[in-house]
Amino acid sequence: MTNIYFNRWFSVAYHYMNMIRDNPDGESFRFYGTHPDVNHLSLQACDHAEQEPSLQGGEYVDYALDFCRRNEIDVFIPRLKMLEIAKEIGRFDAIGTKVMVCRDVELLESMMEKELFYERLQGSDVVPIPEYETAETPEQFRSGYEKLAEQGHRVCFKPTNAEGGMGFRIIDNDLDPLAGLYGYVSSSISFEQAYDALSRVERFPKLMVMELLEDEEYSIDCLADSAGGLLTAIPRRKAAGRVYTLDAVPELLEIARGIADKFRIPYVYNIQVKYNKGVPKLLEINPRMSGGLYITCLSGVNMPYLAVQEILGKRTDTPVPRYGVRASYIEHPIVLADLR
Incomplete structure (x- = not known):
């Protein structure tokens, strides 16, 4: 046991x-x-x-x-x-x-602080990264926003160390404030609203002000051995309405191989990329099992179990995923047991 x-x-x-x-x-x-x-x-x-x-x-x-x-x-x-x-x-x-x-503490720290990881990728050809600026003061935020806007980008921002969508906002200066009160809660905010909030303090936790990546988003769930050798990578495309598709996209599989070869991340991790004008750019790497991994495992690859086998030294055959799977999920009731 x-x-x-x-x-x-x-x-x-x-x-x-x-x-x-x-x-x-x-x-x-x-x-x-x-x-x-x-x-x-x-x-x-x-x-x-x-x-x-x-x-x-x-x-x-x-x-x-x-x-x-x-x-x-x-x-x-x-x-x-x-x-x-x-x-x-x-x-x-x-x-x-x-x-x-991941036992490489310096690497792990950089994956958890997005700016540090982007700096490690600067000048490499492993995966393109978005155009970005960092900001800790209101004026740095304004400068970063104006620089990216002048380059023709739509702009978003996010804390450098947030998980998932926490703190992510899209700058949209055409927002209708009244419509916002009657509609769903939105991730969009005008520049002036954001600047006003940030200006209430002299310095705030570091933000990344970035080009907004506007096209398809993929999560690439990766399984590696204890030395970081890639065993399999499975791209999972996100679509509207909780629909996911497991796609064998060659350029995404190549990105996964490049990241594995360069950084040797062990066990299970997740690479998030999003396309902009036909180019897949890195959002972040999560050095753990992703929130949507259970969808990816519909490929027939039981990544959590295989990762446990790896850490226990029980080597397994290289898994072969089944692609083309389209999936979603629904809420399911569970009767809660008492804490044991």
């Missing part, structure tokens, strides 16, 4: 635990989870769950280490505090817990 621990994951971890549990080899696993919310859906797939205390930095790492020691965890799959945990990975090695995280 192998004990696996997921800490403060998204609700989709419910799927990933069950995909590992329902593996084709009949391997047995016991799942442990922690989260501040005792009713969080990720905990409903756990055999044992615990409410997380509110801790920061090194104290959180101490808590995770103690949890692994107390529960004899074999594999720890962190989401929260990945960087802090990676910096202390020797302490987990010492108690026999394998941590599914």
Whole structure:
């Protein structure tokens, strides 16, 4: 029996635990989870769950280490505090817990701080990156916006260290404020609205002011061995209405190979790209299982399970994905069990 621990994951971890549990080899696993919310859906797939205390930095790492020691965890799959945990990975090695995280701390830090990763890619031919400026003051924000607008770009901005769509805004100076009050909440904002909000402080957390990429968006879910050798990459195209298509796009598969060869990211990670005027440009790399990975696994490649096999040293055949799959998802009710 192998004990696996997921800490403060998204609700989709419910799927990933069950995909590992329902593996084709009949391997047995016991799942442990922690989260501040005792009713969080990720905990409903756990055999044992615990409410997380509110801790920061090194104290959180101490808590995770103690949890692994107390529960004899074999594999720890962190989401929260990945960087802090990676910096202390020797302490987990010492108690026999394998941590599914990138051990190259400098690389991991750059992937979690988008500006740093863009800087690493400057001058390389691995993947095009959007035109961008960084801003920490109102005047830097204005300057960055004006520079990109003068180049003919529509402009957006996002915090350098945000996950997913957090903090993402599109600058649209043709907004109708009244229509906005009666419609759905929008990610669009006028320059003056954004500038006014940012001008309330002298300095704010760093933003990336970027060209808006306006065409198709893809998530490329990647599976690699423990040394970062790419085993498979599966592009997942996002469309309106929660529709996804698994497409074998040659230029995207080439981008995945180039990133794997250059950075050697281990286990499961996600490359997000978006097209603009026919060119696929990098949005970000998530050094963990993506929120939509369970859709990608409809290709027949059980990435969560295969990643666990890799970290346990149980090599498997190179998986061959099935492309052309179109999929969506619907809400499904779950009767909540008590925290165990």
